[in-house]
Amino acid sequence: MRRIILERFNQGDLARAYDLCLAATAQYPDDGWFKHRAVLCLVRSGALERAEYDFRRFRLAEASHDEDSLALGARLRKSMALEASGSQVQALARVAAGQYDRIFAQTGGHYPGINAATLYLLAGDRARSDELARQVLGSCRNARPVEAEDAYYRLASQAEAHLLLGDAGAAQMALQSAIACDRDNTMAHATTIRQLRMVVRLLQLEAPWLRDLEPPRPCHFAGHLFRCAVDADGIAPAREAGLALTLADAFERERIGPAYGAIAAGADILVAEAAISRGNELHLVLPVPVNVFIDASVRPLGGKWVQRCEACLSSAAAIHEVTTDRKLLSGEHIRFASEVAMGLARMRASALATSPVQLLICEDAASARRFGTAHDRNVWSEAGLDQVMVPVSGLERYRAAPGDAGVRDPDFEQVLRAMLFVDVCGSSTVADDLVPVFVKSIMRVLAQVCERIDPAPLHANSWGDGLFLAFHGVDEAARAADQLRSAFSALDLSALGLPDGLALRIGGHYGPVHEGEDPLRRVPTLFGGQVAIASRIERATVPGSIFVSAPFAAALAMASGSEFRCEYVGQTAIDAYMPDVGMYSLRAVAADCPAAQDEAASAGRA
Known part of the structure; x- marks a missing residue:
């Protein structure tokens, strides 16, 4: 059972892993591993309120001999503190600091020690923070790591301890040494930089060197389509070579790292080739499958664009086909793929604690089109x-006309929509005599929330214990999902006589769909494969949380500021007949919370 749970957990299937943990806990009530892993599933999925409930229900705080359980409790409190607002921050930070402090007293490890020190600072206890920072420096001096990653974390903890004590110069030297020990571990570097930024903000220090130590900046690229030199109106070899030099200079000057965009003939391929030549990650985001895209946006431009496109495809770190459509039906598909590519670049920058940059090869002219480089x-x-x-x-630009207008049905329109599927998990356990209570106290409350949503959903439907809502934009859908989740969390299930295992789960997706009339109900509704994906995501959502697809999370990254956070959960199987979906946990955070302030600092360059 443990092996299966770990496999599901490591593959990002947190809903299934959580369900298996609960089943195992019922079968083996004295085995704390299953309880610990269940709460860890919830923490990682962002269902912090549910995690807190299970942490107390399983009495994990009483396992004082179990370092993992203690660390889990501290991690949960730390997550809550960093997303809390106002006076709640210090109270939660103090609790988390105390838990990490106790672990440090038992193990002497620099990791719990430095977490305790920084959290005490966040809680307003500078004296205890300084005391622990000095102890951590002593612990680090005595450590003799063998592995590069261990050496990195030891030096990173030293850097944080020096900064807590106000010695920015020593902190800079320690962090430079840490990065030199493990240069490719950019995610670890980002975690450290984000933590140090919080210390800098709390102590009102100056640390401009932090920016210089950021990982390379993710980039979104785009540009015009143009023909090869073999055509009379194509780009001449000398001019293409000049563009390549200009791109190489931009990559170096802007410290560009991972690159996100399409692979159409012309500008896209030039940028992709520049990224590949430097050894940068290339992430291709296409509106349709590769073969369909080549036929629509590469092959018609002639020359050697197809061969060059295929070479880029073979070197790409990842290829994201955002739909499985057999044709490039409309400009909405192109716009959709661009929004996803831009959002993925911005989310990657956030994960790396740096700021993204956009690289464009284009004319400086406006365009009225709702898609394309100007958009x-x-x-x-x-x-x-x-x-x-x-x-x-x-240059004589090639202007492709997406889709074949002759095959479009006038009764259906291609549109981009953000969709939510909402379900009350565990409703089948409600006794039949309590069904009226369930409908009046839960479903009616959810319906009342839907009535207050502004702007109102474009489409709304219900069935049994579920809801379907659709919106113009992902920001509207995200706010609606958070309002529904908050309303459900406020219900006192015990007072209503309902099972305390009931939980709301919400799945969100964004993509191009067909809007037309429902033949049975005679009202407008949505059709298509993207609707099916949205419904399957809800089934794979951990109870108490909001899971959204990568396209939803990416579009939200471009549509909102720091109002929401989307954290990667993993690739998840949502249906036997559908490809796995990259899933993100979505939750709202207060504008003045530490996490939001540190998120804003990561984009300070912009």
Whole structure:
């Protein structure tokens, strides 16, 4: 059983792992491993209230001899503190600091020690923070790590301890040494930089060197389609070579790392080749499957674009086909893929504690189209993010017309929609005599929330214990999901006589769908494979949390500021007949919480 749970957990299938943990806990009530892992599933999925409930229900805080359980409790309190608002921050930080402090007293390990020291600072106890920081420095001096990662964390803890004591110079030297020990561990570097930024903010220090030690910046790229030199109106070899040099200079000057975009003939391929030549990660985001995209946006431009495209495809770190459609039906598909690519770049930058940049090869001219390079430029600019423009003019551009207007059905329209499926998990355990109570006290409350949502959902439907809602944008859908979750969390199930195991789970997805009339109900509704994906995501959601797809999370990254956080859960199997879906946990955070302030600091360059 443990092996299966770990497999599900490591593969990001947290809903299944959590269910298996609960089943095993019922079968083996004295085995604390299953209880610990169940709460860990909830913490990782972002269901912090549910995690707190299970942590108390399983009495894990009483396992004082179990370091893992103690660390789990401290981690839960730390997560709550970093997302709390106002006076709650210090109270929760003090509890988490105390738990880490006790672990440090038992083990002497620098990891719980430095967490305790920083959390005491967040709680307003500078004296205890300084005392622990000095003890951590002593613990680090006595450690003799063998592995590169262990050496990194020892030096990173030293850097944090020095900064807590106000010695920015020593902190800089320690962090530089840490990164030198494990240069490729950029996620670890980002975690450390984010923690140090919080210390800098709390102590009102100056640490401009932190920016210089950030990981390379993720980039979104886009540009015009143009023909090869073999055509009369194509780009000449000398001019293409000049563009390549300009791109290489931009990559170096802007410290560009992972690159996200499409692979159409012309500008896209030039940027992709520049990324590959430098050894950068290349993430290709396509509106349709590869073969369909090549036929629509590469092959018609002639020359050697197809061969060059295929070479880039073979070197790409990842290829995201955001739909399985057999044709590039509309500009909405292109816009959808661009929004996902931009959002993935921005989310990657957030994960790496740095700021993203957009690299464009285009004319400096406006466009009224709702998709394409000019649209991408406007979306990025409106988000206040850095842009690098590589001007190109005098070329005969190729303007593809997506889709075949002759096959469109006038009764259906291709639109982009954000969709939510909502379900009350455990409703089958409600006794038949309590069904009226369930409907009046739970479903009616959820319906009342839906009535107050502003702007109202474009589509709304219910069945039994479930709801389906659709919106223009992901920001509207995210706010609706959080309002529904909060309303359910406020219910006192015990007072209502309902099972305390009931929990709300919400799945969200964003994509191009067909909007048309429902033949049975004679009202407008949504059809298509993206609707099916949204429904399957809800089934894979951990009770008490909101899970959304990568397209939803990416679009939200471009649509909102620090109002919501989306944290990667993993690739999850949602259906035997569908590909696995990259899943994210979504939750709202207060604008003045430490997590939001540190998130804003990571984009300070922009």
